[in-house]
Amino acid sequence: MPRIQDDGAELLKTWTLSSTATFGSSVRTKGIFQELRARLVPASKKALSLDGNDVVLAMPASEKTGFNAAMFAVNKAMAGIEDLPIIPREIQDILGIKAGERHRWLADGRLPSAGTRTVRLNGRARQITFHVFDPKVVQDLLDRGAVDEWRVEDAEVKAEKRQGVPYRAKLTRTSKKARDAKGASNRQETPAAVPLKGWEEFDIDGLLR
Incomplete structure (x- = not known):
């Protein structure tokens, strides 16, 4: 449950990421946090932090307008956070697999792709494209122990x-x-x-x- 605190000195709100969203993976947790931060305007990005599984928004009381805008953006993103596509480094941590296994199983169809995503590297003009994965499919792979079988x-x-x-x-x-x-x-x-x-x-x- 999000918590809001206004003691006149600081505005504070906290969201707790569920295990359904994170799969118990610290890499996935950090990935979700980075996705949430990306939804904020540059001036508000540093106001958002990660504490364990808690995403914390903290800003001075004097910046209430910016705080409300940031809170709205995070709330909106959190609504569908459990369906956020899983990126390569996250699925490797969740399934406990190596990059070579991910490439091999993706190529032979055992690891279904949910499409591709293109991002620009920080501070560079170069873009990279990679496959992403459906959280529901990944959960099914975990439930039936597919990695051990493969x-x-x-x-x-x-x-x-x-x-x-x-x-x-x-x-x-x-x-x-x-x-x-x-x-x-x-x-x-x-x-x-x-x-x-x-x-x-x-x-x-x-x-x-």
Whole structure:
């Protein structure tokens, strides 16, 4: 429940982020806070702070107009905070996965994308685009232990590939031996390789000239 305090010296309001919104992830909590701060005008950004799971807005009593505007902006953002798309670093922390796993499972479709987002890096002209993820889908992955299943599947595929290398090498060697044996057999059956009876007589009579 948001709390408002006005003691004549400072205006204060606090919002507590639910575990449904944060997934118990400190990275997700910080990401939500940064999203809330981005909704404020530059002059009010520093007035918003994060204390654990509490988002705190504190401003001097003399800035009541700015405080009310900032409070309205945060309230509006908080209304849909549980549906805020999850960004890459957040999903890695929530699911306990590495960047390589995220890329692999995203590429093969096991980790569904909810679309892409483009942002401009602070102080730079460069923009980056990345995939975001639906919180409901991420919750489902957690509930059914999908990550553990995917890791088992990947380990099995990797083991099969390792076993396949020597097997293919063995097949190659076997095929080569078969080809060599066949070649030797063909050479043995060639007339030139078979001793000819009466060769000397043919040669003496000049029949091969």
